[in-house]
Amino acid sequence: MLHLAAPTRPGWLPHALLYTEEILIDHAHCEKKAASTALNLIFRYVDQPDLVGTLSALAREELEHFERVLSWLSARGIALRRLRPAPYAARLHAAVRKPEPHRLLDTLLVCALIEARSCERMRLLADALPDPELAAAYRALLADEARHFTTYVDLARRRFGGDVTDTRLAVLAEHEARCLAEPFAEPRLHG
Amino acid sequence: MLHLAAPTRPGWLPHALLYTEEILIDHAHCEKKAASTALNLIFRYVDQPDLVGTLSALAREELEHFERVLSWLSARGIALRRLRPAPYAARLHAAVRKPEPHRLLDTLLVCALIEARSCERMRLLADALPDPELAAAYRALLADEARHFTTYVDLARRRFGGDVTDTRLAVLAEHEARCLAEPFAEPRLHG
Numbered sequence: 001m002l003h004l005a006a007p008t009r010p011g012w013l014p015h016a017l018l019y020t021e022e023i024l025i026d027h028a029h030c031e032k033k034a035a036s037t038a039l040n041l042i043f044r045y046v047d048q049p050d051l052v053g054t055l056s057a058l059a060r061e062e063l064e065h066f067e068r069v070l071s072w073l074s075a076r077g078i079a080l081r082r083l084r085p086a087p088y089a090a091r092l093h094a095a096v097r098k099p100e101p102h103r104l105l106d107t108l109l110v111c112a113l114i115e116a117r118s119c120e121r122m123r124l125l126a127d128a129l130p131d132p133e134l135a136a137a138y139r140a141l142l143a144d145e146a147r148h149f150t151t152y153v154d155l156a157r158r159r160f161g162g163d164v165t166d167t168r169l170a171v172l173a174e175h176e177a178r179c180l181a182e183p184f185a186e187p188r189l190h191g
Numbered sequence: 192m193l194h195l196a197a198p199t200r201p202g203w204l205p206h207a208l209l210y211t212e213e214i215l216i217d218h219a220h221c222e223k224k225a226a227s228t229a230l231n232l233i234f235r236y237v238d239q240p241d242l243v244g245t246l247s248a249l250a251r252e253e254l255e256h257f258e259r260v261l262s263w264l265s266a267r268g269i270a271l272r273r274l275r276p277a278p279y280a281a282r283l284h285a286a287v288r289k290p291e292p293h294r295l296l297d298t299l300l301v302c303a304l305i306e307a308r309s310c311e312r313m314r315l316l317a318d319a320l321p322d323p324e325l326a327a328a329y330r331a332l333l334a335d336e337a338r339h340f341t342t343y344v345d346l347a348r349r350r351f352g353g354d355v356t357d358t359r360l361a362v363l364a365e366h367e368a369r370c371l372a373e374p375f376a377e378p379r380l381h382g
Contacts, residue, residue, distance in 0.1 A: 032237075035250075036230055042223060047272055049265065056258050059226075060251045067247050074240065081238055 002116035006177035019187035026188045028069040035062035088190035091179040112152035113176045119145035193307035197368035210378035219260040226253035279381035282370040303343035304367045310336035
């Protein structure tokens with residue numbers, strides 16, 4: 001349903017569970033980055049009213065998630081700190097074609113795939129985290145992530161049609177899976 | 192109460208009322224820019240938890256205001272378009288000292304002063320706009336703008352103390368008034 005070309009490799013979850021603290025910190029950064037990406041798209045495509053309004057509401061939700069993760073960190077006495085980012089997002093965005101309108105189509109679909117992967121991995125965490133409060137907190141986020149995937153794909157469909165969108169989504173989904181084939185050494189949500 | 196060093200010059204309001212459409216479009220850009228500025232501060236000072244949480248909530252409110260202004264535009268059949276920005280914000284930020292911690296203090300106070308000026312001018316619009324719906328909409332925003340001023344000043348006070356903050360705020364308020372002394376030719380919220 002989330003159009004991912006490959007499931008997360010079996011080794012990711014045990015590694016993530018060993019380093020929950022770092023995964024939580026990385027998760028906070030991911031929500032912040034998701035808000036920033038949506039806001040950058042608003043600046044770039046400011047003359048497209050439906051895109052701008054939709055992405056503003058989405059950015060607000062990402063910030064609300066960010067604040068939620070901050071509260072989980074704070075409740076556990078964990079300080080938010082800078083982390084070396086996994087190369088995932090940069091690799092994924094490298095597949096975006098530069099000329100418009102390809103650039104917009106690809107960017108929307110790359111954003112969709114990041115949401116889809118977040119959703120898949122948060123579900124793994126929700127099912128496996130020994131801390132029941134944290135597991136429940138992740139379960140509560142899943143539906144939003146899946147909805148964000150749909151929001152980005154729908155923005156693409158409305159502009160580029162179903163066929164063009166689905167064909168390109170399949171290509172980028174293969175690329176997304178390849179971006180994760182080589183594991184990042186440090187524990188990350190998208191490692 | 193808003194610590195502005197000088198009130199808006201008498202010529203601004205009649206000019207703004209002649210070009211309400213352009214003022215509304217500029218206002219949308221201002222709310223978007225305010226969200227972006229808060230988000231940039233979150234990225235820069237990510238290891239300061241109270242600042243990060245406070246500014247995330249503030250950025251969400253700016254985005255909610257942005258969506259509100261989009262709905263006013265849409266109800267009036269006005270398309271959001273790019274505008275040449277007034278030099279106000281760039282002039283104002285030029286007074287920010289580069290070395291930390293001065294940079295943080297000055298940035299917080301510059302943000303506070305922009306909110307204060309927005310509040311002052313929105314009140315002028317609320318009292319003078321012939322469209323009663325729009326006048327009421329501006330009146331509804333005023334309290335938020337004033338609160339945002341206080342939010343930024345409080346963030347500064349908690350870090351730098353009341354005396355240092357107030358002294359620097361007075362200096363920057365004088366600078367803010369000078370940034371508006373020479374009117375911008377095109378109608379702008381901060382023109």
